[in-house]
Amino acid sequence: MIKETYPVKAGDMTAAGDVSARIKRQMKQLGISAPIMRRISVCTYEAEINLVIHSLGGELTFEIMPGKILVCARDRGPGIADIDKAMTEGWSTASNEVRNMGFGAGMGLPNMKRNADEFSITSQVGVGTEISMGFLI
Amino acid sequence: MRVQEIANVLNAQWLCGEDCASMQVSTAFASDMMSDVLAFVQEDTVLLTGLINSQAVRTAEMLDLPCLVFVRGKNPHQDAIERARALGIAALLTPYSMFEACGRLYMAGLQPVRLGEDDD
Ligand SMILES: Nc1ncnc2c1ncn2[C@@H]1O[C@H](COP(=O)(O)OP(=O)(O)O)[C@@H](O)[C@H]1O
Ligand SMILES: [Mg+2]
Numbered sequence: 216m217i218k219e220t221y222p223v224k225a226g227d228m229t230a231a232g233d234v235s236a237r238i239k240r241q242m243k244q245l246g247i248s249a250p251i252m253r254r255i256s257v258c259t260y261e262a263e264i265n266l267v268i269h270s271l272g273g274e275l276t277f278e279i280m281p282g283k284i285l286v287c288a289r290d291r292g293p294g295i296a297d298i299d300k301a302m303t304e305g306w307s308t309a310s311n312e313v314r315n316m317g318f319g320a321g322m323g324l325p326n327m328k329r330n331a332d333e334f335s336i337t338s339q340v341g342v343g344t345e346i347s348m349g350f351l352i
Numbered sequence: 353m354r355v356q357e358i359a360n361v362l363n364a365q366w367l368c369g370e371d372c373a374s375m376q377v378s379t380a381f382a383s384d385m386m387s388d389v390l391a392f393v394q395e396d397t398v399l400l401t402g403l404i405n406s407q408a409v410r411t412a413e414m415l416d417l418p419c420l421v422f423v424r425g426k427n428p429h430q431d432a433i434e435r436a437r438a439l440g441i442a443a444l445l446t447p448y449s450m451f452e453a454c455g456r457l458y459m460a461g462l463q464p465v466r467l468g469e470d471d472d
Contacts, residue, residue, distance in 0.1 A: 229406070232406075256415070261390060317384060322388060
C-alpha cells in the first residue's frame with residue numbers, strides 16, 4: 216500500500232498544482248483508469264489551490280487502499296466559520312488577485328464533493344480545516 | 353474536429369504541441385475561471401481562455417485536455433508554454449477575441465460541453 220504526504224505552502228501560486236501533478240503522475244504509473252484519475256485530479260487540484268489561497272499552509276495526503284483511494288487535505292487555519300456557506304456554489308472570499316489567476320469562482324468545494332465517492336469536511340476556526348475524499352477503484 | 357482544423361479556423365499560431373495536430377476534439381469550453389472548467393469539462397475538449405498563467409496549463413493537465421487556445425493574441429507566460437510543451441499539450445495563440453474565436457469554432461461545427469451531465 217502507498218501513503219504519501221506532501222506539504223503545501225500558503226500563498227505560493229506559482230507552485231500551486233505541483234503536488235497534484237505529482238500525484239497524477241503516480242496514478243498514471245499505477246495504471247489507475249483515466250476517468251477515475253481525472254476525478255481525483257480535479258479534487259486534489261482544487262484542494263491544493265484552497266490550501267494555497269485560503270489557508271496558512273498545510274498538506275495533502277494520497278493513500279491507496281484495497282478498492283479505494285483516499286485524498287486528505289489538512290491545514291493549520293484559519294478554519295471555516297460557516298461550512299454550509301462555503302459549500303455553496305459561487306460563494307467565495309477569494310481576493311481579486313486570486314481571481315485574476317483563474318481561481319475564486321466559489322466552485323472548488325462543490326467540485327470536490329461532486330467528484331468524490333465519499334466526502335467529509337470538518338473545520339474549527341483558529342485551528343484548521345480537514346477534508347477527506349474517498350474514491351472507489 | 354482535429355486540432356489542426358481548430359488552428360486553421362482560428363488563424364492561430366502554434367506555441368507548442370504540433371504533435372497533437374491530428375488529435376480529435378469533439379467539444380469546446382471557454383472560460384477564464386479554472387474552477388468552472390474543472391466543474392464542466394470532459395477530456396476531448398479544447399479550452400479557450402484569456403488566462404495566460406501556468407494555471408491554465410495545469411488545469412488542462414488535470415483534465416487530460418489535448419489543446420489550449422489563448423485568445424486576443426495575448427501571449428501566455430513563458431513558464432506556461434514550457435509546461436504545456438513538457439506535457440505534450442497543444443497551445444495555440446489566436447488573434448481573435450473570445451467571442452469571435454468561439455463563434456468561428458461553433459460555425460465550423462464544434463459542439464458545446466453539455467452542462468449538468470455527469471462526465472463519468
Ligand atoms: N482550507 C480552507 N481554509 C479556510 N477557508 C477555506 C478553505 N477552503 C475553502 N475555504 C473557504 O470556503 C470558500 C469556498 O471555497 P471554494 O468552494 O473552494 O471556492 P473558492 O476557492 O473559489 O473561493 C472560500 O472562498 C473560503 O472562504
Ligand atoms: Mg477553491
